[in-house]
Amino acid sequence: MNMNKKILIIDDDDDIREATQICLELVGDWNISTASSGKEGLVEAIAQQPDLILLDVMMPDMDGLETFTELQANSVTRPIPVILLTAKAQPAELRQFTQLEVSDIITKPYDPFDLSDRIAKVLG
């Protein structure tokens, strides 16, 4: 059902990237690719043009918000829906994220099935 859908996971945490990739591949049967930093994610997004990007917020060098800005600044990546994955769960922080034109905001630690459902919802 989602065989052709490509999802790019951008997260600096290796375990999260790997566990999430395994989960999504098993639950959603999506085509998963990953990037361990914002810069790497931008490159991958432009190169692969995924159907959806799961973007971690807190990353060194270029964090998720900067990466999102860059994605939005690029006409190739701007249409790609982005779901923010964040370990920041303070209300003020969440309010800040809602200002962004992202498809969804999911706080860590998330349930892999819930994540899958919300991805599916975004992908339509």
Added chain:
Amino acid sequence: MKDNKITGDRTKNKELDSWGRLLHRTIDRIRQSLELSVILSATVAEVRAFLNTDRVKIYQFDEDGSGEVVAESVNLDKLPSLLGQHFPAEDIPESMRELYLQERQRTIVNIASRQIGMSSSAKKETDIEFRPVDPCHAEYLIAMGTQSSLVVPILDNHHLWGLLVSHHSLPRIVTKQELEIVQLVADQTSIAIAQSNLLESTRTQAQQEASINRVGKSLHSMTEIELQQALQQTVTALQGSGGRVYIIPQNADSTAQLYVSGEQPVSIPETADRTTIPIEEHPDWQTWLENTAQTHRVIQPWAIANEINSLPPNLELAFKPSQIKSILTIQLVYRQKTLGYLSIFRQGIDVETIWAKRPDRDDPRNLFPRRSFETWRELQQNKARPWTDSEIELAQTLGSHFAIAIDRYQLYQQVHNLNLSLERRVQERTAQLQETNQKLVKEISDRLKTRASLERLSHQNELILNSAGEGIYGLDMTGKTTFVNPAAAEILGYEINELQSQPMHEIVNHSTAEGVVYSWQDNPIYQTLQTGEVNYISHEIFWRKDRSSFPVEYVSTPIKEKAGIVGAVVIFKDITERQIIDRMKDEFISVVSHELRTPLTSIRSSITLLSSDRVDPQSSKSQRLLEIALDNSNRLVRLINDILDLERIKSGKVTMVKASYNASNIMTDTVEIVHSMADKAQTDITVKPLSLQIWVDRDRIIQTLTNLLSNAIKFSPPNTTVSLEAHLQGDEVVFQVKDRGRGIPPEHLETIFDRFQQVDASDSRDRGGTGLGLAICRSIVQQHGGQIWVESTLGQGSTFYFTLPVSG
């Protein structure tokens, strides 16, 4: 009768010479004394010697015409003595006494010739007129044993004082010369009597004056006791047996006063109710005084009762039980006002009179000459002694003194009473004043205490206001400052006087944090002034003098008095630092949250999937998910341990258990711990132990060194060397851990010791750290009183240093 005997010239001359000497001697003797008895004795002795008769006597008349022989020279062989005998008035009839007085008639009786010679001295007659003697007179003289008599009157100040009488038992002719000589002696006797009387009068006067002085001295001392003494002195002076002074009450409030001395009458029953009153208060007293008192032209009216039975009946009753027989009462008058009565009482006396015969005026034989002069003793017992004019005069004088004294005494009493009243009023007033004074003192004391309390409170308030860290200012109803504390001025960057009486809204909070100006009416403080509401404002900014602003929170509170709201107090606090701290807290929580959620994300994802039927438990993916879950569980445990450890050290809840250890042992023990890790990382460790005793918590210093060495190993490329050294520098030991790693950017050299401040966040996963190791190291070193820092060169490596005091 003519002188029928003429003596010869020679004899006459001799006689005259003898008479002259006699007269001179007689007069000389008379004048030698002023005492009447001596004078009279000398007179009769000299006259008898001169006349050579059997008896010469001096007869003194009493007031009633009777008389007494008061001096006598007698030849007792011839004639009996008549000295001391009284003769009734009838013996010398009043007509004869008148002749003696008016004519100064001298008589010479010669019984033998039955002739009486009479010669008037007043008419300067020298001749003696003889005529037949009255037979009765002759019989009288014969009965007395006298054949010849010579009588010459003795006058005293136009008053027939007495007679100088010569009796002879034989017939004898008295010559004219003898008569003249005797007359001269009688005249001298009159003078002597007058002088003696004068002396006596003077003596009496002196005694009276002495009495008056004594009484006056007592009276004018103005005390009750001496009024009593004056009364006693008066009684004594007037030879009374008792006396009393009755002082009439002067007004309705006062009572009568009675002073008594000696014998007294009893009180008189006034009415049937058996009450008794002093005699002076009885109506009969006034009646008696009105009837008998001598009031004409006398200052002190007086009354006497020489016999008690002459008193009104009620008064007589009062005196009857006593021995009092006569009364002298002086009405004490001063300034036409009767003040009281001074009464002197006398007892009766026994009067013994020796008569030349027993008088019996009813005996018809009295019409005949007496045939016997046999003495008869008459004794009158308990007879009243009459008051003399002198005594009455003395009593009046003393009465005047009493009246003056009583008046003064009453004035004194009035003054005394006034003084007492005044003193009482003064005492009462003084007591009132003292009470008022005490109240005032207490009030003043209370006020002083209150003032002191107020000053203390004011001082305390001032201290509180001055010491308060918060800014405090007061506003009146217009929003102008009434006071500003130093903290407010300092926070706002003003001097206090620059803010006094200024509208604070225009100075400090005229705009929002966004710079939007708002009106005074929109200011919450204005609302407080208008409504009395207390407003707590936590998101506001105040503006400083330099036009910078700072976040504040403030509370505006109304100042209320009875009349209502009179102002407001604003207490504000610069919350810049608190906001920073809050932000840091939020950031920390955010970081911790992130650090905890990150491993949990892997754990939850892995376990959730493993617990579902979507993955084959035997597959490699399943195995990998388990490993991921386990690794992140360990990571989570380390993280939680480090967080708790760091917080306990920082908060002081972990006590450094210090003891003396050798630094070299600690260094080598640490190297042993990380040795396997170094081997695994293909890194060499060199150590240069410093043998020195240090005062430390051994386990915590090993924890610090382990952290630093493991970090150095983690970030060292393979086949490089990590070194641990220590050296003494001053009183500190400096440890250093050196690696050949990638180095630390300069901007991280300070923050690297903060929590979760790794140079690269992925380091915590890649290198197995929690991001709290260096923060823990810094806390441990600081708890030991040391410092920690890092020196680093990018691409060449880093050297971490920390110091520990040798002494601990």
